[in-house]
Amino acid sequence: MILVLSNHRDEHAQAVMVELSRRGAEARLLDLSRFPLDLGLSMHYDAQGGGRRFVFGCDDAGLDLDDCGAIWWRRPQPPSVDGAVARTEHQHFALSESHEALHGLWQAVDAFWINEPARDMVANRKAFQLQLASRLGLEIPQTLISNCPQAVREFVQRLGVGRVIYKAFSATEQDWRETRLLREQELDKLDNVRYAPVIFQSYIEADVDLRITVVGDEVFAAAIHSQDSAYKVDFRMDIGRVRIEAVTLPPEVQSRLLALMRQLGLVYGAIDMRRRPDGSHVFLEINPAGQWLFVERNSGQPIAAALAALLLEQDGQAGARGAGEPGTPAGARPARRRAKPARPAIRP
Numbered sequence: 245m246i247l248v249l250s251n252h253r254d255e256h257a258q259a260v261m262v263e264l265s266r267r268g269a270e271a272r273l274l275d276l277s278r279f280p281l282d283l284g285l286s287m288h289y290d291a292q293g294g295g296r297r298f299v300f301g302c303d304d305a306g307l308d309l310d311d312c313g314a315i316w317w318r319r320p321q322p323p324s325v326d327g328a329v330a331r332t333e334h335q336h337f338a339l340s341e342s343h344e345a346l347h348g349l350w351q352a353v354d355a356f357w358i359n360e361p362a363r364d365m366v367a368n369r370k371a372f373q374l375q376l377a378s379r380l381g382l383e384i385p386q387t388l389i390s391n392c393p394q395a396v397r398e399f400v401q402r403l404g405v406g407r408v409i410y411k412a413f414s415a416t417e418q419d420w421r422e423t424r425l426l427r428e429q430e431l432d433k434l435d436n437v438r439y440a441p442v443i444f445q446s447y448i449e450a451d452v453d454l455r456i457t458v459v460g461d462e463v464f465a466a467a468i469h470s471q472d473s474a475y476k477v478d479f480r481m482d483i484g485r486v487r488i489e490a491v492t493l494p495p496e497v498q499s500r501l502l503a504l505m506r507q508l509g510l511v512y513g514a515i516d517m518r519r520r521p522d523g524s525h526v527f528l529e530i531n532p533a534g535q536w537l538f539v540e541r542n543s544g545q546p547i548a549a550a551l552a553a554l555l556l557e558q559d560g561q562a563g564a565r566g567a568g569e570p571g572t573p574a575g576a577r578p579a580r581r582r583a584k585p586a587r588p589a590i591r592p
């Protein structure tokens with residue numbers, strides 16, 4: 245059984261569920277915002293011998309996590325007690341206890357993950373990614389992350405106005421900020437970094453932006469023609485119209501990106517780079533749960549299919565069903581218990 249942790253409105257999860265169902269796979273999408281009010285969880289432990297059983301659902305039709313060989317940590321929703329608990333401190337307690345149970349569960353579950361939650365969290369940290377990428381031989385922009393106005397002023401002075409961008413750590417749907425080129429008239433606002441650290445970087449001129457989606461050993465590199473778009477600094481502002489096509493990476497760039505994936509312990513990653521007019525490549529970031537449908541729809545690269553195939557293979561369903569032959573009826577599934585893959589070291 246393949247378990248997808250997301251919500252039913254998630255197009256990416258749905259795209260993979262479609263691929264899985266075409267292949268006759270057993271798969272379930274679980275929305276964790278139903279926990280704890282509408283979704284039960286019981287974690288049973290024997291007093292001795294290490295035996296345990298983890299089950300979602302309070303009745304016989306529950307989902308035994310030992311039946312899940314592969315889990316996709318796609319967009320897990322936070323637990324919720326919305327509307328059910330009146331006092332704020334009681335809400336906090338209910339949510340914190342729910343988080344505790346779930347975090348422990350994910351650590352204890354014996355399955356193949358895309359990606360392991362703890363690794364996903366660490367890999368998502370931009371301040372860490374940049375260091376690791378640079379140590380692995382990838383070029384990164386000159387960077388200053390700071391809430392010290394003086395340090396920021398010196399950085400801007402050194403690089404020059406017109407050559408510095410600034411951006412936020414995270415862009416969520418609720419709070420989205422594009423990357424901006426720092427302008428002369430913003431210099432007197434630099435004191436505002438006191439309220440929160442900001443990422444300042446040298447502006448990397450682009451021939452194209454690159455989005456490199458890695459699924460296991462497969463690398464899907466796509467060129468995004470950002471310089472033909474309405475906003476050359478950040479193509480995401482014109483994502484509906486920008487041209488995207490498959491490209492091949494220079495072998496040394498590809499092997500360094502795969503080394504980065506390994507070091508971060510990631511099986512899936514969506515990497516952003518810029519290719520300069522002189523052909524050199526600059527690493528910007530890696531998104532451990534980044535989107536890919538905008539790439540697949542334009543470039544035709546079969547990323548949803550690759551994710552489905554990897555989940556199937558790791559769940560142990562592949563051999564039984566003739567993976568790659570969508571529509572073949574489900575056969576008997578071989579016993580699935582495999583050793584948990586060794587955890588790679590996070591740090592170099």
Ligand SMILES: Nc1ncnc2c1ncn2[C@@H]1O[C@H](COP(=O)(O)OP(=O)(O)OP(=O)(O)O)[C@@H](O)[C@H]1O
Nearest residue numbers: 385415423445446447448453477478479516528529
């Ligand atoms: N140093 C830079 N020089 C030039 N362009 C940049 C630079 N940093 C970011 N950009 C542009 O802004 C875009 C968004 O930046 P980046 O991917 O680093 O941040 P993000 O906000 O975390 O993005 P995402 O939405 O992919 O998570 C990049 O794809 C690129 O086009």
Ligand SMILES: [Mg+2]
Nearest residue numbers: 516528529531
């Ligand atoms: Mg990005």
